Amino acid sequence: MGLPIYASPAQKAWYYTFRILCGMIFFFLIFPILVIIPLSFNAQDFFTFTPEMLAFKAEGYSLKHYEDFFTNNDWQNALKNSLRIAPIATIMSVSFGTLAAIGLSQSHVPARRAIMAILISPMIVPLIISATGMYFFYSKIGIQGTYWGVVLAHAVLGVPFVIITVTATLVGFDKSLTRAAANMGAGPVRTFFKIQMPLILPGVISGGLFAFITSFDEVVVVLFVGSAGQKTLPWQMFTGLREQISPTILAVATILIAMSILLLTTLELLRRRSERLRGMSPG
Numbered sequence: 001m002g003l004p005i006y007a008s009p010a011q012k013a014w015y016y017t018f019r020i021l022c023g024m025i026f027f028f029l030i031f032p033i034l035v036i037i038p039l040s041f042n043a044q045d046f047f048t049f050t051p052e053m054l055a056f057k058a059e060g061y062s063l064k065h066y067e068d069f070f071t072n073n074d075w076q077n078a079l080k081n082s083l084r085i086a087p088i089a090t091i092m093s094v095s096f097g098t099l100a101a102i103g104l105s106q107s108h109v110p111a112r113r114a115i116m117a118i119l120i121s122p123m124i125v126p127l128i129i130s131a132t133g134m135y136f137f138y139s140k141i142g143i144q145g146t147y148w149g150v151v152l153a154h155a156v157l158g159v160p161f162v163i164i165t166v167t168a169t170l171v172g173f174d175k176s177l178t179r180a181a182a183n184m185g186a187g188p189v190r191t192f193f194k195i196q197m198p199l200i201l202p203g204v205i206s207g208g209l210f211a212f213i214t215s216f217d218e219v220v221v222v223l224f225v226g227s228a229g230q231k232t233l234p235w236q237m238f239t240g241l242r243e244q245i246s247p248t249i250l251a252v253a254t255i256l257i258a259m260s261i262l263l264l265t266t267l268e269l270l271r272r273r274s275e276r277l278r279g280m281s282p283g
Contacts, residue, residue, distance in 0.1 A: 033257060040065055040250035047247060065251040075248065078236035085147070085232060086215040089154035093211035096155070097162025098204055102196070104163075105170045120160040130157070131224040138225050145227035153221045158211025165210065169203025202270040209263050217256070 003015050043062035044050050052060025069075045100119055104112050122130055134153050138144035143152070173196070181191040197204075219234035226235070233252065240249045 036250055037254050037257065040247070040254040042247055042250075045247055047245070047250070065246075065248045066255075068246075068248045069251050069255075072248070075233075075236060075252070078231050078233045081230055082216055082233040085150055085154060085230070086212050089151045089158060089215040090208050090212040092151070092155035093158030093162050093215075094204060094208045097159045097207055097211070098166050098200075100159070101163045101166035101170060102192075105167065105173075116163070119163055122157050123160040127220045131221040134221060135224040144225055145230075147230060150222055150226045150230045150232075153225045154215035154218060155211075157218060157221065158207075158214050161210035161214060162204070162207030165203045165207035166200060169200045173199060202273050206267050206270050209267055213260065213263060216259075 003012060007015065038053070039047065039049065041061045041063065042050065042053060043060055043064070050060050054060075103109060104116055104119075109115070131153075134156075135144060138149045138153075143149035177195050177199075178191050181195050182188075186194065216232075217234055219232070219238050222230060222232050222235055223238075226232070231239075233256075237249050237252055240246050
């Protein structure tokens, strides 16, 4: 989809100007992240580039901040809490979100648009408002400051991502397949797992990955509904920035960036696979 040979001078000018603007915006968004990565290898306890680093001398670089992350009990406890909370919250988000998306895809469901708006509202409403509401509600039912309180809160935040991705996958789903399975005697549960689930699986996994990232990186809600026993990795990073400035935060941020890149690459591969399964792109 390059520039056609018959394009006018104005079209050519806009073609290249648009790409230059996109490149500048991309650089503006990515450059702060690119600065963090080399700073995480700083041999000194500074948040700035040292003369040795700028001169690319070996003594200016070190892995000590990464070593501190893997040996410090505070950081490891926060990592363990994140790994205990995020997977369970993701499973709940995927379960509820997938069922909601399938139900809302049926044309006979009344008030589908209103229900959809309510279910995806946690993605739209400012996070501080959601966190405040969860705090008062969880306090009333007695789960504020508990493990399951944080898990449920993160599951609520992840459900909209699952609904959106699964709904997008269901747009190209051939409903005649489920009718054919029913005509051959398959029940609703067997039809779902044998026919429907394999075809919408890329969307389900994509939504699950988004839900996992949301839970693993979330800090505002856990500050309201969690306690010291549920201090997650982002919470520990927030505490480190507020109370004790430590370059270990940069090492943790670099690890999270690498994890996010890996998950986003997986999402792109799943998106392409989903398009191939639905015949939207060549194999």
